[in-house]
Amino acid sequence: MSGPLIGISTYLEDDARWGVWRQPAALLPAAYHRLVQRAGGVAALLPPDDAPAVATSLVARLDGLVIAGGPDVDPARYGAERDPRTGPPAPERDAWELALIEAALAGGLPLLGVCRGMQLLNVALGGTLRQHVDGHAGAPGVFTEHKVTPVPGTALAQVHPAPVSVPAYHHQTVDDLGDSLIPSAFAEDGTVEAIERPGDDGFVLAIQWHPEAATDTSVIRALTRAATG
Secondary structure, eight states, X not given: OOSOEEEEEXXXXXXXXXXXXXXXXXXXXXXXXXXXXXXXXXXXXXXXOSOTTHHHHXXXXXXXXXXXXXXXXXXXXXXXXXXXXXXXXXXXXXXXXXXXHHHHHXXXXXXXXXXXXXXXXXXXXXXOEESOOSXXXXXXXXXXXXXXXXXXXXXXXXHOOSOEEEEEOOSOEEOSOOTTOEEEEEETTSOXXXXXOOSSSSOEEEESSOGXXXXXXXXXXXXXXXXXX
């Protein structure tokens, strides 16, 4: 096997359809594994497990981890009342991906959160979320483009030293930052667009946008470099 082994979280759909089949399935948009492959990594898809304790042994076999985008995090996870605009809960996925994040942090595994993955990283470290922001998504199923500005001196700024236009599709974002996290990019409206955990030898970065929907592989290449090291 060439290249670091990068695990990517997937999610369950109870009524998936393909060909003549209509069954429950573990799903992930193909753009995620293709992004890892373009960056020199070997992609491993990680279906949810009913026993989150499995995450520790699984993470020990990986060189890096991506927590993919998806539905809203259950507000109960960060002690908030549900906003009417917040989507339905996905408790099994929340539990599984939080277990993966906690195992990665404990084991020093290079970690990249994407959209929901950024929100979950913040919640895992005791932070909270804003349950609705406008202007960060297009029509249903359509990404919008907007500019983000990296914070000088951060790890993200080493990847993107100048403002960059990114594809976005979300309506929630970070509010109070989790323990040991710092903001490393902002949108023009002040929305936090990236967070990271400095001060150790690991790679812990999360972004609110969707690199799998772009041609730029800078962020995922930073992950695969860290995973190789």
